[in-house]
Amino acid sequence: MSADPLKDDMLNCQDKQEEDTPNSSPFDFVIKQFQGKSCAPEKRKEQPSAIKKFFRGFDFGKSEGKERREIEEKEINNSGADDQSEKEDLSVEDGHSHLISEAESPSGEQRFNQFMQKLGKKPNSKNLDLNHCALSEEDVTELASLLPFLPELEEISLSWNGCVGGTLKALTVHLHHVNLLKVLRLNNCRLTAEDVISLGEAFEIVSQLEELDLSWNSNIGGKLSLLTKKFQKGCKLKCLKITDCNLTAKDGESLAEFLNVIPNLEVLDLSINKHIGCSMKVMAQDLKNVPGLKELNLHMCGLKQDSLQGLDTALQHLTELRKLDISCNREIGGGFKDSTAHLASLKNLEVLDLHQCCITEEDMTVLSQVIPLLSNLQELNLSSNKSVGVSSDPLLGRLRFLPKLKSVAISNCGLGEDSLSSLAEAALHLPELEILDLSWNKCVGGNLKLLLGALKLAAEIQVLRLSSCNLVAEDLALLTSLTQDGHLSRLQKLDLSYNDSISDAGWAVFCQGLAVSKELSELDLSLRPSSCRDCGTWFSELLAALAQLPALAELGMQRWVLSEPQRKQLENFNHDNKRNIRFDC
Numbered sequence: 001m002s003a004d005p006l007k008d009d010m011l012n013c014q015d016k017q018e019e020d021t022p023n024s025s026p027f028d029f030v031i032k033q034f035q036g037k038s039c040a041p042e043k044r045k046e047q048p049s050a051i052k053k054f055f056r057g058f059d060f061g062k063s064e065g066k067e068r069r070e071i072e073e074k075e076i077n078n079s080g081a082d083d084q085s086e087k088e089d090l091s092v093e094d095g096h097s098h099l100i101s102e103a104e105s106p107s108g109e110q111r112f113n114q115f116m117q118k119l120g121k122k123p124n125s126k127n128l129d130l131n132h133c134a135l136s137e138e139d140v141t142e143l144a145s146l147l148p149f150l151p152e153l154e155e156i157s158l159s160w161n162g163c164v165g166g167t168l169k170a171l172t173v174h175l176h177h178v179n180l181l182k183v184l185r186l187n188n189c190r191l192t193a194e195d196v197i198s199l200g201e202a203f204e205i206v207s208q209l210e211e212l213d214l215s216w217n218s219n220i221g222g223k224l225s226l227l228t229k230k231f232q233k234g235c236k237l238k239c240l241k242i243t244d245c246n247l248t249a250k251d252g253e254s255l256a257e258f259l260n261v262i263p264n265l266e267v268l269d270l271s272i273n274k275h276i277g278c279s280m281k282v283m284a285q286d287l288k289n290v291p292g293l294k295e296l297n298l299h300m301c302g303l304k305q306d307s308l309q310g311l312d313t314a315l316q317h318l319t320e321l322r323k324l325d326i327s328c329n330r331e332i333g334g335g336f337k338d339s340t341a342h343l344a345s346l347k348n349l350e351v352l353d354l355h356q357c358c359i360t361e362e363d364m365t366v367l368s369q370v371i372p373l374l375s376n377l378q379e380l381n382l383s384s385n386k387s388v389g390v391s392s393d394p395l396l397g398r399l400r401f402l403p404k405l406k407s408v409a410i411s412n413c414g415l416g417e418d419s420l421s422s423l424a425e426a427a428l429h430l431p432e433l434e435i436l437d438l439s440w441n442k443c444v445g446g447n448l449k450l451l452l453g454a455l456k457l458a459a460e461i462q463v464l465r466l467s468s469c470n471l472v473a474e475d476l477a478l479l480t481s482l483t484q485d486g487h488l489s490r491l492q493k494l495d496l497s498y499n500d501s502i503s504d505a506g507w508a509v510f511c512q513g514l515a516v517s518k519e520l521s522e523l524d525l526s527l528r529p530s531s532c533r534d535c536g537t538w539f540s541e542l543l544a545a546l547a548q549l550p551a552l553a554e555l556g557m558q559r560w561v562l563s564e565p566q567r568k569q570l571e572n573f574n575h576d577n578k579r580n581i582r583f584d585c
Contacts, residue, residue, distance in 0.1 A: 153181060184212055257286070267294065350377060368398060
């Protein structure tokens with residue numbers, strides 16, 4: 001065997017060709033070789049030398065030799081020209097291929113549009129809303145690669161995508177490309193400690209951020225300092241929401257320090273963090289550093305009486321406050337008598353939520369003097385405080401001094417006839433009232449007529465909640481009379497649920513007059529969980545009224561037993577009337 005494998009292969013190839021053409025002459029072989037090489041332009045220059053070597057073995061005359069040389073030279077020249085031409089053709093083809101490749105390659109904008117289309121969203125270069133999109137880790141990575149093409153982006157919302165947790169660094173390392181970012185929402189994304197660290201590092205660069213919402217991420221608890229320490233002094237943050245994040249007392253201390261670097265803060269929501277109340281006194285001392293605060297939500301934060309005292313001290317610095325929610329803090333009950341010195345100074349306060357705070361009769365004495373001084377108050381919630389109804393202090397009667405009130409919620413307050421009468425008298429002076437919630441006050445049943453004058457004047461009322469009020473047929477007749485006389489014309493939501501004491505005759509009268517409530521969108525007629533009644537003859541009246549209520553979208557009829565034909569009629573109603581009412585039966 002030859003020592004040169006390449007040479008062996010060439011010889012074997014030549015032997016194979018000779019076997020395939022046993023009758024061919026040497027000259028034919030040369031011609032075939034020449035023709036074969038014409039298909040390989042890169043070897044075309046080697047052809048003349050090969051021809052020369054072959055013809056050296058033949059004895060031609062001088063003239064033949066001369067002609068042969070002329071032919072060879074001509075072949076060489078032609079070969080060179082063909083080779084150059086072919087190279088140019090290849091160059092053109094390569095260039096054309098390159099141009100096609102660039103044309104076919106999608107731009108950053110096209111990639112972004114394709115990404116959004118894949119998720120069923122409309123592309124928006126300023127607002128990236130991907131809430132509830134079931135994003136995968138790959139989606140987050142792809143989104144990160146698109147940020148360099150979104151220089152105008154101002155809002156990113158990735159809330160309710162659990163797979164974002166643990167992958168956030170892939171996104172945050174590119175946030176410097178969107179230096180106009182103002183809003184970042186990451187609710188319920190299962191963020192990890194590593195994600196919190198990544199966010200902190202990113203916030204050293206993202207200087208325009210105004211709103212940060214990290215709510216419903218329980219793993220943030222105990223690690224908040226990893227984030228807050230990264231914000232630069234004087235940052236532009238206006239809204240910080242950390243609802244239900246399992247925050248600890250240590251996190252509260254970190255927040256207190258954080259308040260020193262965010263002077264522009266307007267909204268602070270720490271709701272449903274039961275352990276942060278322990279550090280509320282420390283935080284309250286630093287609230288003076290955010291004098292422009294307009295909304296403070298401390299719902300279910302484990303506040304105690306001393307926390308309330310510290311908060312009251314801070315209120316003297318929060319003259320711009322519009323909303324104060326300290327609801328569902330049961331242990332502050334009894335502390336209002338010593339902690340309302342500065343509440344009355346909140347002349348801009350519009351929303352005060354004190355529901356389920358275990359307010360005592362002593363607290364009511366103080367609140368009866370303070371609340372009527374909040375001249376701009378628009379929403380007041382005192383629900384689930386039994387002392388509101390039994391207190392001898394006339395708080396409800398003094399609501400007349402708050403003419404801007406739009407919402408009054410006194411659900412489950414143990415109202416008696418006297419307190420209901422006081423409320424009815426005060427309501428005569430509340431021309432802007434839109435929401436009235438009297439649910440779970442049994443005294444309303446049979447006494448709704450006390451509110452007749454107020455309901456006649458309540459031209460703006462949109463929501464009326466009378467759930468579990470022991471209503472009787474007479475009360476429904478009163479409501480029907482009001483609507484037919486043109487009152488309550490703007491009513492949108494009516495809750496009459498859990499009033500099992502209403503007779504079939506009462507329901508029939510109500511349904512007969514229901515059709516005039518053209519703006520009604522929600523109606524609840526459900527029975528108590530322990531009840532079960534056959535739907536009477538008034539069902540046909542109800543069905544006839546539904547066809548004349550163009551805005552109705554939800555109808556609650558839980559625990560009413562419907563016959564098969566009646567159920568069939570409900571099922572066919574939407575189809576026959578081209579409606580989309582959700583029947584909750």
